[in-house]
Amino acid sequence: MFENIIKFTLKHEGGARITKDPKDPGGTTKFGISQRAHPKLDIENLTEEQATEIYKTEYWKPVTRGIDDKLDMVAFDSAVNCGVGRIKRWLPHAEFWKDLIAMRRSHYDLMIKQNPSLSKYAKGWENRVRDLEKFIKET
Secondary structure: OHHHHHHHHHHHOOOOOEEOOOOOOOOOEEOOEEOOOOOOOOHHHOOHHHHHHHHHHHHHHHHOOOOOHHHHHHHHHHHHHHOHHHHHHHHHHOOOHHHHHHHHHHHHHHHHHHOHHHHHHHHHHHHHHHHHHHHHHHO
């Protein structure tokens, strides 16, 4: 299942496009992998294969259970977008993949409530969640 969801996630993380947004605390980013999180990596020359291995090791393995493929795929993409630690806290309360989707939406709502300036990201977050729902239903 990792092979299926990684393509979805890489697309939503910007693919091979290098970003250097001065407002992004992660710094230079490619394939969604940031310089801040990986200071020893040459982000600008990061390959898709290297990024995929990082995602498998740092996000897929820590949050997947191997019991429900759809739940695992939603947990993985949610970990990439919301953080591994947060998803580990949510998983005991998620019986189905839709439960994680609901938690993710609630998390975004809470973030915006606590910091209204984040509302500029709401449309993008919701689009990604909708795309994820569609992807999971089709898988």
